[in-house]
Amino acid sequence: MTTATDNITAKPLVKSSAESIRRSLAAWWQINARDLPWRFGRTTPWGVLVSEVMSQQTQMSRVVPYWQTWMQVWPDAAALADATTAEVITAWGRLGYPRRALRLQECARVVRDQYDDQLPRTYDELTGLPGIGDYTASAVLSFAFGKRIAVIDTNIRRVLSRVFLGVESLGGAARPAERELAARVLPAHDAQSVTWNQSVMELGAVVCTAKQPLCETCPVSAQCAFLAAGRPGLGERRTRPRQRFAGTDRQVRGMVLDALRKLPQGKSVLDRARIESLWNDHVQLDQCLASLDDDGLIEILPDGGVCLPR
Ligand code: SF4
Known part of the structure; x- marks a missing residue:
């Protein structure tokens, strides 16, 4: 099936539009970037x-x-x-x-x-x-390192697809057409490309979110093809399916590791009785213990107790 994202090469982007979006986003980034401790050259x-x-x-x-x-x-x-x-x-x-x-x-x-x-x-x-x-x-x-390279994650894919193509991005791995779009709109200068990557990603994290984009406060609302088209299919193509957590192996594995981390000082082993008190379904529990062991996250002892790897 051919999709809108597959067809982007047939729709040359207007350079001036990318440039004006870049300027709007850079100005927004200057004021709104979250002050995270690994940003702005404060770490290695x-x-x-x-x-x-x-x-x-x-x-x-x-x-x-x-x-x-x-x-x-x-x-x-x-x-x-x-x-x-x-x-x-x-x-x-x-x-x-x-x-x-x-x-x-x-x-x-x-x-x-x-x-x-x-x-x-x-x-x-x-x-x-x-x-x-x-x-x-x-x-x-x-x-x-401040190098010019297109960074492609879920947020960036969603924003670029909405702003430039007027459609929701599809889930799954990034398609060649999406990579081509990201490369085509990437500013030519190193420093501008860094700000572009950061600001597009930030916009996707805090404004242009998957389900409830805040278009009324968005710095590129005037230039956004998705908004101009009436936000077609908003949220229908979730880029990441909602993952059930309760009752999953992930939850059980997390409980085991959490119990190990919380052992009092001087104690490093959870005995079998304590482990079985964590989760009623002991078949699932044992499968999770085996997978944690396979992943190198715990060691299972001969008496059935478990500890963190030593
Ligand atoms: S106008 Fe709305 S859909 Fe377009 S980029 Fe901004 S938040 Fe996203």
């Missing part, structure tokens, strides 16, 4: 990378206290590389998807051992690091 490239890994699938406002504590304890890759796995999982707290923490530590060890504790500055080297994909590599190149 490593600190930017940590913020990006933590922000995947977790709201930035929730990330701030975790990031601040993390960077105080482990300010660079070498420090994180030397931490124990149990310390890393404990510090990850309730950020969710804790395998990200283990991948981040793997990444830290490669940066320490192969790059003299300095993040590499090329796309290929960054995407070669454990756990670093296209989005994180692009974000680090743009936000930490």
